[in-house]
Amino acid sequence: MPIISTSGLTHVYGENTPFKVAAINDISIEIGKGEFVGIIGHTGSGKSTLIQHLNGILKPSAGKVFLEGKDIWENKKSVRQARFKVGLCFQYPEYQLFEESVYKDIAFGPKNMGLSEKEIDKRVVQAAEYVGLAASLLEKSPFDLSGGEKRRAAIAGVMAMQPAVLILDEPTAGLDPRGRDKILNLIKDYRESTGSTVVLVSHSMEDVAKYVQRVLVVRNSRLEMQGSIKDIYSKGELLKDMGLDVPQITKVFEILQGKGLDVRGDIFTLEEGFNELLKFFGKEVSV
Amino acid sequence: MIRDITIGRYFPGNSLLHRLDPRMKTLVVFAMIIMLFLCKNFYSLGLMALVIFILSLISKVPLKMLLKSLKPLIFIVIFTAVLNIFYTQGGQELFKFWIFKVSDKGIYTAVFMATRIILLVTVSSLLTYTTTPTSLTDALEKLMSPLKVFKIEVHTIAMMMTLALRFIPTLIEEIDRIMNAQKARGADWESGSLISRAKALIPILVPLFISSFRRAYELAFAMECRCYTGGQGRTRMKQMKMRFPDFSTAAFALLLFSAIILLNLNFVGVI
Amino acid sequence: MQDSNIKNPIIEFVDVSFSYEAEDDGTQKVLDKINLSIKPGEFICILGHNGSGKSTLAKLTNAIYVPQKGRVVVDGKDTADENLVNDIRQTVGMVFQNPDNQIVATIVEDDVAFGPENLGVAPEEIRQRVDKALKDVGMYDYRHHEPHKLSGGQKQRIAIAGILAMQTKCMVLDEPTAMLDPVGRAEVFETVMRLNKDFGITVIFITHFMEEAVKAERVLVMDDGKIVQDGSPREVFSDVQKIKSVGLDVPQASELCYRLRKAGIDLPPGMLDEEECANAIIKAAEDIS
Numbered sequence: 001m002p003i004i005s006t007s008g009l010t011h012v013y014g015e016n017t018p019f020k021v022a023a024i025n026d027i028s029i030e031i032g033k034g035e036f037v038g039i040i041g042h043t044g045s046g047k048s049t050l051i052q053h054l055n056g057i058l059k060p061s062a063g064k065v066f067l068e069g070k071d072i073w074e075n076k077k078s079v080r081q082a083r084f085k086v087g088l089c090f091q092y093p094e095y096q097l098f099e100e101s102v103y104k105d106i107a108f109g110p111k112n113m114g115l116s117e118k119e120i121d122k123r124v125v126q127a128a129e130y131v132g133l134a135a136s137l138l139e140k141s142p143f144d145l146s147g148g149e150k151r152r153a154a155i156a157g158v159m160a161m162q163p164a165v166l167i168l169d170e171p172t173a174g175l176d177p178r179g180r181d182k183i184l185n186l187i188k189d190y191r192e193s194t195g196s197t198v199v200l201v202s203h204s205m206e207d208v209a210k211y212v213q214r215v216l217v218v219r220n221s222r223l224e225m226q227g228s229i230k231d232i233y234s235k236g237e238l239l240k241d242m243g244l245d246v247p248q249i250t251k252v253f254e255i256l257q258g259k260g261l262d263v264r265g266d267i268f269t270l271e272e273g274f275n276e277l278l279k280f281f282g283k284e285v286s287v
Numbered sequence: 288m289i290r291d292i293t294i295g296r297y298f299p300g301n302s303l304l305h306r307l308d309p310r311m312k313t314l315v316v317f318a319m320i321i322m323l324f325l326c327k328n329f330y331s332l333g334l335m336a337l338v339i340f341i342l343s344l345i346s347k348v349p350l351k352m353l354l355k356s357l358k359p360l361i362f363i364v365i366f367t368a369v370l371n372i373f374y375t376q377g378g379q380e381l382f383k384f385w386i387f388k389v390s391d392k393g394i395y396t397a398v399f400m401a402t403r404i405i406l407l408v409t410v411s412s413l414l415t416y417t418t419t420p421t422s423l424t425d426a427l428e429k430l431m432s433p434l435k436v437f438k439i440e441v442h443t444i445a446m447m448m449t450l451a452l453r454f455i456p457t458l459i460e461e462i463d464r465i466m467n468a469q470k471a472r473g474a475d476w477e478s479g480s481l482i483s484r485a486k487a488l489i490p491i492l493v494p495l496f497i498s499s500f501r502r503a504y505e506l507a508f509a510m511e512c513r514c515y516t517g518g519q520g521r522t523r524m525k526q527m528k529m530r531f532p533d534f535s536t537a538a539f540a541l542l543l544f545s546a547i548i549l550l551n552l553n554f555v556g557v558i
Numbered sequence: 559m560q561d562s563n564i565k566n567p568i569i570e571f572v573d574v575s576f577s578y579e580a581e582d583d584g585t586q587k588v589l590d591k592i593n594l595s596i597k598p599g600e601f602i603c604i605l606g607h608n609g610s611g612k613s614t615l616a617k618l619t620n621a622i623y624v625p626q627k628g629r630v631v632v633d634g635k636d637t638a639d640e641n642l643v644n645d646i647r648q649t650v651g652m653v654f655q656n657p658d659n660q661i662v663a664t665i666v667e668d669d670v671a672f673g674p675e676n677l678g679v680a681p682e683e684i685r686q687r688v689d690k691a692l693k694d695v696g697m698y699d700y701r702h703h704e705p706h707k708l709s710g711g712q713k714q715r716i717a718i719a720g721i722l723a724m725q726t727k728c729m730v731l732d733e734p735t736a737m738l739d740p741v742g743r744a745e746v747f748e749t750v751m752r753l754n755k756d757f758g759i760t761v762i763f764i765t766h767f768m769e770e771a772v773k774a775e776r777v778l779v780m781d782d783g784k785i786v787q788d789g790s791p792r793e794v795f796s797d798v799q800k801i802k803s804v805g806l807d808v809p810q811a812s813e814l815c816y817r818l819r820k821a822g823i824d825l826p827p828g829m830l831d832e833e834e835c836a837n838a839i840i841k842a843a844e845d846i847s
């Protein structure tokens with residue numbers, strides 16, 4: 001059974017007004033337990049609207065969202081449960097920090113869940129560890145942290161709810177390369193150590209290729225396609241049409257193949273490309 | 288929700304009303320608001336209604352948009368009407384229940400008041416729908432410029448108004464975003480006691496203040512970079528010029544004013 | 559260089575140091591003895607991780623900050639001279655990261671007019687400048703729109719038009735693409751490239767995106783308040799190790815060639831794009847067989 005699924009999910013903004021627009025239209029998806037799924041799409045394609053349905057922030061105009069097989073809109077309690085079971089980390093999450101200490105801010109979610117002091121403390125410490133925030137930072141004001149630390153503190157605030165599904169909307173937006181790698185790696189480690197399901201919304205085709213197992217492509221408020229990295233990235237023209245581009249390494253191999261070099265064409269990460277060429281040149285492949 | 292607020296929204300167009308000098312438009316709308324308060328009977332109010340209706344047609348602002356601007360005020364209109372129905376003394380009693388008496392005069396006053404509020408809102412929204420916020424603040428700056436004599440920083444006030452208008456939509460979006468982010472962490476401001484609900488606003492207000500300060504700081508930098516040093520020595524791209532239609536509008540307003548006074552005298556007949 | 563018609567630099571940093579006052583009385587050094595000379599018409603990208611001092615450097619170019627030590631000279635004018643501040647800001651315009659926080663007016667064309675209005679330019683001329691600037695950034699059709707309804711890339715182009723209308727010779731853009739999606743990013747970068755080519759406007763473009771930096775004429779890499787690399791993209795991206803050591807990235811093509819070279823395959827350094835990289839690999843393959 002998938003952990004989250006939607007059927008015919010539709011959301012219309014401004015119903016009963018002349019400005020009525022469908023932000024998402026008839027989207028049916030399934031996300032399996034423990035999967036690492038990527039969502040890509042142009043700004044305004046509807047991907048943000050889609051993910052805000054998965055934890056019940058937005059109520060569908062039509063269609064249903066199922067969490068572990070149960071309709072999340074069944075009753076008031078089930079919606080609230082969905083908020084905690086599906087952790088949603090918005091874009092630029094550091095702008096939601098508000099408490100006087102990092103500790104208290106991370107504890108905000110668990111506190112709303114009505115957990116015991118002891119349990120909250122355990123979760124805060126653990127979440128801080130997941131995101132690599134030193135214990136000494138926990139008593140500081142979140143506003144005294146550096147940009148990257150703020151971002152990680154905010155992500156910890158969602159992780160501390162120990163959601164079964166963690167959804168991150170462009171968690172690396174606006175960061176420098178070092179900050180970006182740090183965050184993506186901690187998400188990967190978090191998933192490996194907790195076994196939770198992770199959904200990553202991203203504009204970076206390189207990052208998606210490097211981390212996720214399956215990709216959903218949203219376009220013009222509909223689910224355009226879904227499949228493995230290979231399935232999706234082989235449709236270069238279509239992606240370009242959507243303002244997305246395959247990674248540079250993929251293009252290198254397309255040219256190589258085009259010029260008759262005997263290499264694979266389905267290369268999507270630097271690592272793959274490097275190993276493929278080592279093999280081609282008859283060198284030892286490093287493991 | 289909060290996104291639906293339409294007061295202060297500009298509706299692009301090129302009607303006669305759009306082209307009028309914003310200063311004249313502001314003055315005339317102000318005069319018409321005063322006239323609405325001067326109206327004493329349905330003749331004068333009816334004339335105002337007719338004029339405002341014709342102006343709406345000229346503006347080519349869709350009726351739907353005008354009605355939308357009334358939407359947030361429906362409650363006030365109904366509230367005033369109900370209050371007037373029950374509290375107006377005198378007149379002929381139509382029916383009564385419990386301690387309330389409903390008289391013909393009560394109904395008369397209620398309808399009169401409700402119409403007046405609706406006309407007030409419509410005429411002010413006509414101004415904002417047909418005038419860009421920039422020209423509106425420019426007009427106010429010019430109209431208030433005599434106040435400089437009293438050492439009032441007219442330019443600064445106008446600039447503050449422009450920036451406020453500019454940032455209202457941005458802040459509304461921001462509030463939406465913050466609310467959703469805190470909701471995702473289980474924040475709840477829809478249940479519980481009044482105090483706990485007020486407390487639940489802190490997670491929204493703190494980030495909102497912080498981001499507003501950040502915006503203000505960055506905006507100040509950006510304005511400095513574009514050589515902003517206050518009102519002195521500043522020119523404006525859009526020059527305001529009174530033309531024939533503006534003077535005709537002024538004449539028309541005077542005429543309307545006299546008509547209202549005459550109709551108020553009730554010489555046409557008495558209700 | 560012995561060139562006789564060598565151009566005077568439009569921006570020059572001479573031994574510039576700058577510190578912020580830290581909370582606990584101390585000061586925090588952000589820039590350390592920077593020497594830099596920028597010629598008119600150059601297209602420069604500045605790279606550096608957050609906190610490397612690149613934003614501060616940007617703010618020193620138009621007298622938002624004034625150096626505590628050393629001098630910044632813009633078009634022959636010292637930024638420390640308070641009487642020249644307006645002249646300097648008319649020479650060097652700035653675009654910031656957050657598109658929302660630099661637009662002052664509620665209508666696109668009114669915003670573009672803001673700069674020239676502050677300078678006291680005559681109304682008819684402002685009109686001409688605004689129309690031209692909006693055409694130059696491809697936003698003329700949006701002149702009556704409300705800025706908050708535009709996309710991030712469009713807002714940044716409005717901000718750029720606002721500077722063009724001031725007729726500045728130089729444009730400093732502080733991570734203008736950081737908050738944009740790939741489409742908006744390309745939109746803004748291509749606009750700036752075009753303005754540099756067509757009108758010879760000097761551009762200083764601060765970014766984290768290497769695909770932008772490879773298209774510049776000159777790349778500066780900053781780390782810890784110092785300029786640690788200064789050269790053509792090819793020169794700078796040849797030294798992959800150095801770039802990585804300051805917390806930055808190189809294009810995948812550069813890194814692939816670099817790693818293959820280390821593995822003993824004969825490839826030239828500093829390959830910038832997929833085309834170059836693929837051709838070099840093909841050549842290496844031919845050499846073996």
